[in-house]
Amino acid sequence: MDDKNSRLKIQTSRSGHPVPQLDEIYLHSVYNPIKEAASFADSQMELIKRKPNILILGLGFGYHIQEIISLQKVRFNNHKIVVIEPNKELVQMYKEHFHPNFEIYCYDTVAQYFEDINFTNYLTLKPTIIKHDPSFNTNKDFYVNFLTYRAPNKIDSFHHLLNPIAKGMLESSSRTLDESLVDVSERQHINSKSEYFLFALNAVARSAQEKI
Amino acid sequence: MKKVLITCLRNESDTIESSQVINSFIKYNPKSHITVLCYKDYYQSAKLLSGVHEVTTIDRDRVNHLLSGELYSDAFAINSFTQSLNSILSTKWDTIVNLSNDEVSAYLAPLISPDEIIGTYISDVGSALTSNKWAMYQNFVSDVDTYNTIHPIDIRHHMMGIPFANDSQSTLVKMENDFATLAAQKFSKIRSQKSGRANIIGICLSHPETTKTYMSIDSLIEIVDTLRLSDHFIPLLITNGSDTEKDIVSQLNHRDNSIISVNADTAALPSVIANLDALISQPNKALSLAQCLDVLTIEVKPPAVKGNVYQEGSFSIHLQEEDSSFHDDALFLLNSVSDSYLPMESQNSNNKVYAIVKDEYSTFRTLVRGEQNTTFEVLYNIQRCFNFTMMGYPINEDLISDIRAHIPNEKLNSIIDFSRDEIIVTSKLLLKTIRSLKSIEQASNGLEFFVQNLDELISRSHNQLIESSAIALFEGRIENIKGLDRDKNLKEIEKFLFQLKSDLHNLSLIFEKLTRKEEVKNINL
Numbered sequence: 199m200d201d202k203n204s205r206l207k208i209q210t211s212r213s214g215h216p217v218p219q220l221d222e223i224y225l226h227s228v229y230n231p232i233k234e235a236a237s238f239a240d241s242q243m244e245l246i247k248r249k250p251n252i253l254i255l256g257l258g259f260g261y262h263i264q265e266i267i268s269l270q271k272v273r274f275n276n277h278k279i280v281v282i283e284p285n286k287e288l289v290q291m292y293k294e295h296f297h298p299n300f301e302i303y304c305y306d307t308v309a310q311y312f313e314d315i316n317f318t319n320y321l322t323l324k325p326t327i328i329k330h331d332p333s334f335n336t337n338k339d340f341y342v343n344f345l346t347y348r349a350p351n352k353i354d355s356f357h358h359l360l361n362p363i364a365k366g367m368l369e370s371s372s373r374t375l376d377e378s379l380v381d382v383s384e385r386q387h388i389n390s391k392s393e394y395f396l397f398a399l400n401a402v403a404r405s406a407q408e409k410i
Numbered sequence: 411m412k413k414v415l416i417t418c419l420r421n422e423s424d425t426i427e428s429s430q431v432i433n434s435f436i437k438y439n440p441k442s443h444i445t446v447l448c449y450k451d452y453y454q455s456a457k458l459l460s461g462v463h464e465v466t467t468i469d470r471d472r473v474n475h476l477l478s479g480e481l482y483s484d485a486f487a488i489n490s491f492t493q494s495l496n497s498i499l500s501t502k503w504d505t506i507v508n509l510s511n512d513e514v515s516a517y518l519a520p521l522i523s524p525d526e527i528i529g530t531y532i533s534d535v536g537s538a539l540t541s542n543k544w545a546m547y548q549n550f551v552s553d554v555d556t557y558n559t560i561h562p563i564d565i566r567h568h569m570m571g572i573p574f575a576n577d578s579q580s581t582l583v584k585m586e587n588d589f590a591t592l593a594a595q596k597f598s599k600i601r602s603q604k605s606g607r608a609n610i611i612g613i614c615l616s617h618p619e620t621t622k623t624y625m626s627i628d629s630l631i632e633i634v635d636t637l638r639l640s641d642h643f644i645p646l647l648i649t650n651g652s653d654t655e656k657d658i659v660s661q662l663n664h665r666d667n668s669i670i671s672v673n674a675d676t677a678a679l680p681s682v683i684a685n686l687d688a689l690i691s692q693p694n695k696a697l698s699l700a701q702c703l704d705v706l707t708i709e710v711k712p713p714a715v716k717g718n719v720y721q722e723g724s725f726s727i728h729l730q731e732e733d734s735s736f737h738d739d740a741l742f743l744l745n746s747v748s749d750s751y752l753p754m755e756s757q758n759s760n761n762k763v764y765a766i767v768k769d770e771y772s773t774f775r776t777l778v779r780g781e782q783n784t785t786f787e788v789l790y791n792i793q794r795c796f797n798f799t800m801m802g803y804p805i806n807e808d809l810i811s812d813i814r815a816h817i818p819n820e821k822l823n824s825i826i827d828f829s830r831d832e833i834i835v836t837s838k839l840l841l842k843t844i845r846s847l848k849s850i851e852q853a854s855n856g857l858e859f860f861v862q863n864l865d866e867l868i869s870r871s872h873n874q875l876i877e878s879s880a881i882a883l884f885e886g887r888i889e890n891i892k893g894l895d896r897d898k899n900l901k902e903i904e905k906f907l908f909q910l911k912s913d914l915h916n917l918s919l920i921f922e923k924l925t926r927k928e929e930v931k932n933i934n935l
Contacts, residue, residue: 318486322475349483359485363499364492375477375484388534391521397532398517399473399491405419405449405514406474409619 206287208295216295218259218288225258225332232261239265242328250274251325255341256333257283259292263300266328280320282311283333284340308343313359351375367395375399412442412504417518419468420510421619422452423718424562426698428509429459429582431566434575436461447498447515454676455695458583468494468514498522509566511548528570537889544568547801550886554871554878559794561720564772568801582702589681597685600644600670609748611637612683612700614648614691615655618715623732624654625692625710627661632737633690634662634669636752643744643752647671648682648689648696688747690740693718708743710736719766720773728762728780739763742779771798771806788817788825789876792920797879799916810923819925826921832875837914839867844907847900864903880913 207219213230227234239246239262246252246269254263263279270277279300283289289304301320305311312318327345334341350356357370369392371378379400382393416432418425425448432444443463448456450467457465469490476487492499499522506522508515508529516538519531526541530549533539540546548565552558567574601608613633617624637643647662649655651673659671674682676695683689683699688706691697693715700707701721709726711717717726727739739759741752763779774794777787791813795806813822843863850856868888871881887906891899 312481313483315486315489318476318482321481322472322479348480351484353484356483356485359483359489361489361492363496364485364488367492368488383536386536388532388536394517394521394532398514398521399477399488401513401517402468402470402491403474403477403487405512406470407478409421409451 206285206291208291215261216259218291220285220288220336223332223336225256225330225336226261231259235261235265238262238330239269242266243269245326245328246270247273249324249326250277251320251323252277252279253320253325253327254279254281254330255327255344256330256337257281257285257288257292257302258330258333260296260298262330267300278320278325280317280325282344284337308340308347311344312347312349353378368392412439413445413501414439414442415445415447415498415501415503415506415522415524416462416509417447417507417512417515418456418510419447419449419512419514422455422695423619423693423698424510425452425456426458426583426695426702427563427718428566429702430563430574431509431570431572432459432461433582434567434572435570437575438572445498445501447518452695458676458680458699460581460584466494466498507570511545511552533892538886539890539892540886542569542571543801543883546883546886546890547797550882550889551797551879554874554882555793555797556874556878557790557793558716559774559790559797560772563720583680583699585680585684586677589678590684593678593681593685600646604641604644608642608644609687610644610646610685611744612646612648612686612689612691612696612705614689614694614696615658616648616650616692616694616696618693618712619695620715621712621732623692623712624658626733626735627658629735629737629740630658630662631664632735632755633740635665636737636741638665638669640750640752642748642750645669646686648679648691649673688744706747708740710740722766722768722773724766725778726764726766726775728764730760730762734761736761739779746778769806769808771803784817784821785825788813788822789829792829792924793876793879795920796876796917799920800880800883800913805916805920805923807923810920813924823925826925829876830918830921832873833877833914833917836867836870836875836877836881837911839863839870840907840911840914843867844904844911847904847907850900877914877917880910880917883913884910 205221208216209219209228211217211228211231213232215231217224217226217228217231246266250270252266263281267279281300281302283302283304284306286304289302303311303314303317351374353368353371353373360368373381375396379396382388388394416428418428436442444461445464445466446456446459446462447466450469451471453465453467472490473487476482476490477484503522503524505526505528506519506524508519508531511530516530516532519527528541529545530538530540538549540549544565548569597610600610613630615624634645637645647659647669649659649671663669672682679696680699680703683696683705684703686705688708689696689700690708690710692710692712697707697709697718701719704721707719707721707724709717709719709724711726711728712732713729719726725743727736729736738754738756739761741754743763744750745752759780761780762777764775765778766773767776791809795809799805846860846863850860853859868881868885871878871885884906888903891902893899
């Protein structure tokens with residue numbers, strides 16, 4: 199059975215708000231999820247005021263996210279919240295109840311997140327990361343894998359992500375970029391345009407590292 | 411229409427400086443479509459270049475960030491890079507010019523495969539090939555030329571085979587009309603603050619691109635206060651708006667907050683600089699712009715940084731140390747060009763102050779203030795004379811006469827004797843290399859012995875000797891050997907060894923002319 203898509207029910211809290219229940223675990227307070235979310239956001243204040251961009255691990259039913267957004271609005275003109283949530287059913291249910299004012303990324307595997315260029319672009323902004331504990335605990339393996347992810351670096355593992363021009367420039371191979379460069383250096387002969395391309399790419403990266 | 415791609419992938423100042431060469435190129439090749447390739451971080455400066463039809467950029471920060479981050483797939487860095495190059499890769503280029511002599515361009519040029527490459531590019535065996543002798547000079551000799559005898563702008567003109575276009579009507583950098591009009595109005599108002607027509611002296615606070623050192627704050631305070639109190643000068647600070655420079659502005663405004671400061675972005679900077687009567691600056695983009703706009707420039711050059719000034723009439727203060735004071739040098743220069751009398755603390759200087767002058771060979775520098783290190787100045791001039799001779803020019807007889815007229819014979823002889831001793835060592839090594847080349851077949855380790863001698867000879871190019879430039883050029887010639895036939899290649903190397911011998915002979919000839927005995931008698935009289 200797929201952990202993420204275990205029985206998901208929507209209950210109503212004492213305060214009248216919908217609260218998802220996943221495998222007997224409530225993702226928010228059954229009494230007052232709004233109050234709980236405000237308290238949660240307060241506890242994360244140091245992280246929230248650091249940067250305008252925040253990555254939240256776990257959608258829940260968005261109460262914690264709305265509190266964080268309201269705190270962000272006061273501090274930053276241009277802020278952005280992105281949420282990752284692997285449970286498709288939960289995302290679907292959330293959208294039936296609310297209209298999200300933040301971005302949600304929902305993929306089956308960890309690798310798929312990092313293969314999404316828009317998500318990657320957001321990560322290059324180095325957002326603050328805040329985890330929603332109830333969401334995190336119901337899918338710990340996924341989130342731990344997410345936080346410890348390292349992109350595969352063999353060319354054949356990412357060749358499918360290359361745009362058409364890049365595919366024409368770089369042949370698929372079981373070597374990494376660095377290994378390919380070493381191969382050429384040891385061979386002492388540049389055999390193809392692909393190899394000129396690799397050296398140029400390497401030199402561009404070094405020039406960025408060397409500038410003040 | 412000829413499609414020309416000019417790559418400027420070194421730094422921002424270098425990109426702005428390229429305007430001179432581009433301007434000359436367009437004058438002699440008017441039917442050319444010029445595209446400049448530069449890094450995204452100085453796109454705004456590249457947009458200022460006159461005569462350029464298109465500017466394409468590489469976002470090197472993004473490429474590096476994506477490549478070095480373990481989270482990110484290398485695919486995204488590659489995609490970013492190829493997207494930058496898309497229009498370039500899909501164009502059939504007539505010519506690519508590796509103007510800034512950088513490594514990226516050296517790999518890109520053969521990748522793009524134009525009809526013609528000017529400058530340095532990498533061969534399929536990884537060696538640095540050069541399109542002509544001046545490209546070879548730029549790649550191999552410039553780095554070992556301790557005295558920086560030939561400015562990159564001159565080298566690049568020769569490399570591209572075009573004369574210097576000294577067209578005073580041409581504008582090397584673009585100025586937006588709105589900024590130009592506004593700047594002219596504001597500067598006119600500023601000038602009228604003092605009786606008559608005041609001279610506005612710009613002081614750019616920014617550090618050079620290669621270091622993060624700022625000019626001595628004490629010297630800046632002295633200069634600003636002296637100009638402020640004078641009848642005919644007004645100081646104007648040019649900043650980039652950073653916190654450090656804001657702090658410097660505060661310190662300089664310590665008296666009455668009356669000093670004008672301008673935080674101009676790249677688009678507006680030409681309009682600001684064009685209205686100055688002089689600019690005092692370290693080597694950075696403001697200085698390069700002043701040079702393009704023919705504004706009197708006083709360069710403040712820290713020890714570890716290469717100077718940028720090349721326009722005749724400019725000056726360069728070579729600081730003794732990074733934080734050396736220089737206010738008296740700057741005030742001295744302002745007095746000399748404007749017939750004023752700004753008070754100075756001292757008539758002497760620990761720095762070396764040079765004026766940029768010109769002869770029929772190129773611009774060069776001459777010491778106008780500071781304690782003369784005769785050996786250094788003589789060697790600079792001899793090196794310059796020799797480097798041009800090596801590149802096919804006749805020996806600069808005027809320069810030789812000038813040296814003989816101003817330097818006592820005894821001193822000249824002692825300088826030359828030291829250099830001669832080094833040349834003797836080089837010549838012996840050269841002869842040893844030639845002999846070992848001729849006897850390769852005579853011993854089992856003949857080739858190994860020859861290569862050893864060759865390496866030892868080439869390594870002398872890094873010893874800061876007068877003949878280092880000739881050895882570096884020799885190294886360049888060897889790098890450019892393309893064939894795979896061993897015997898043919900050895901014949902080529904032999905030819906180049908004799909070429910080096912000829913270059914060293916020319917150097918000896920220069921020494922001989924400098925120390926000719928019959929002329930010594932006339933001077934003594």
